[in-house]
Amino acid sequence: MSDEEHRDSLADQAAAWVPPWERPTPRQKPVPTDDTADTAGETADSPADVAPAAPGDAPTDAVTVDPDVPGGPAERVGAGAARMGEGTAEDVPKRRPAGRRRATVVPEPAPELDDAELRGALEAILLVVDEPVSELVLAQVLEQSPERIGPVLDDIAAGYTAAGHGFELRRAAGGWRLYTRPEYATHVERFVLDGQSVRLTQAALETLAVIAYKQPVTRGRVSAIRGVNCDGVLRTLVSRGLVEECGAEPDSGAFLYRTTTMFLEKLGLDSVADLPPLAPFLPDDVEELADATR
Missing domain, CATH: 1.10.10.10 (Winged helix-like DNA-binding domain superfamily/Winged helix DNA-binding domain)
Known part of the structure; x- marks a missing residue:
């Protein structure tokens, strides 16, 4: 064969070559069943007549398939074997482990004291x-x-x-x-x-009494009731922890003041509702005094 004929032969072979993924899929030989038994009297061999296959031997009617063909018989046979329990560990799809619930730890109740x-x-x-x-x-x-x-x-x-x-x-x-x-x-x-005096002044007592009975009250209202400026006295009561701010008045925006828990503690009261009523301490001519101050 000359060089030119050899080149023509290789070209023909390359042109006739078909990739594996484009090759036709071989058909599997059907397995005879009872319904498709030979009508001429031939029956399938009984289990006793069939010799057991040795480990590793391929079945006699195994189908040779191309493993490179995607979606071909190799994948279908492997999936079928996995479903029938005959596949290997690689053939069986791995199942995601189910989520485990955390055990709720209930604290033991404390023992009841006598x-x-x-x-x-x-x-x-x-x-x-x-x-x-x-x-x-x-x-x-x-x-x-x-x-x-x-x-x-x-x-x-x-x-x-x-x-x-x-x-x-x-x-x-x-x-x-x-x-x-x-x-x-x-x-x-x-x-x-030990000889130290911590008593409140008369002005501080009056201011504290006004706040206790009128709370929450503004600084201007306290000064109007007492008739004098009480800014300094109010600062003293706040610094001693007897009075505190409790917000602002909606209309004017002035700070509101009220008595504290320390005030109740010092007086031995449970709430401001336990304060004694003012009626017994008011003078008889309170209305005349109120009119005179206007």
């Missing part, structure tokens, strides 16, 4: 508090039912009074706190003050 232990715990807490503490806070700290705290505190207060202690337990400013008894106030005052 009356004696609960009484001692309340007394210990009340000895270290620096302001009145409410029954709800005590119940949360001790992890006990709030319904048990009130009766126990009443029992403790009654026991102190019956025993004649120099201190007492009473409600003040919405909570409970230990206080010295009024009959021993002179002795306590002499020990605490």
Whole structure:
């Protein structure tokens, strides 16, 4: 064969070459069933007549397929084998693990204290508090039912009074706190003050009384009731923690003032509703005095 004929033969072979993915898909040999058995009397071999295949032997009627053809019989046969349980680990699609729910950890309830232990715990807490503490806070700290705290505190207060202690337990400013008894106030005052005077001036007392009964009230309203400027006195009451700002008046925008929890604590009151009424302290000619000042 000459060189020219050889080149023509290679060109013909290259032109006739078909890529694997374009080659026709070979058909699988059908497996005979009972319905398609040979009508000439030929029957399928029974399981006893068929010799077991050795491990690794390919089946006699296996179909040779091209693995490079996408979507061809290789993929279909592998998927079918996986569904029938005959495929390998690579043939079986991996299933995403189902999400696991986190176990809810329920805290164990605190053991219920007996009356004696609960009484001692309340007394210990009340000895270290620096302001009145409410029954709800005590119940949360001790992890006990709030319904048990009130009766126990009443029992403790009654026991102190019956025993004649120099201190007492009473409600003040919405909570409970230990206080010295009024009959021993002179002795306590002499020990605490030691000659220092912390009394409020007459002007401060008048201003504090106006705020206590008219709260919330503006600075101008307090000055109008007293008849004098009370800016300096009001600053003194705020610095001592007896009065505080509580917003602004909607119409004028002036600051509003009210009494604080310390005020209730110092006076031994639970709320401003416990203030004594003003009617017994008013003069008989209050209306004439009001008309004269206008």
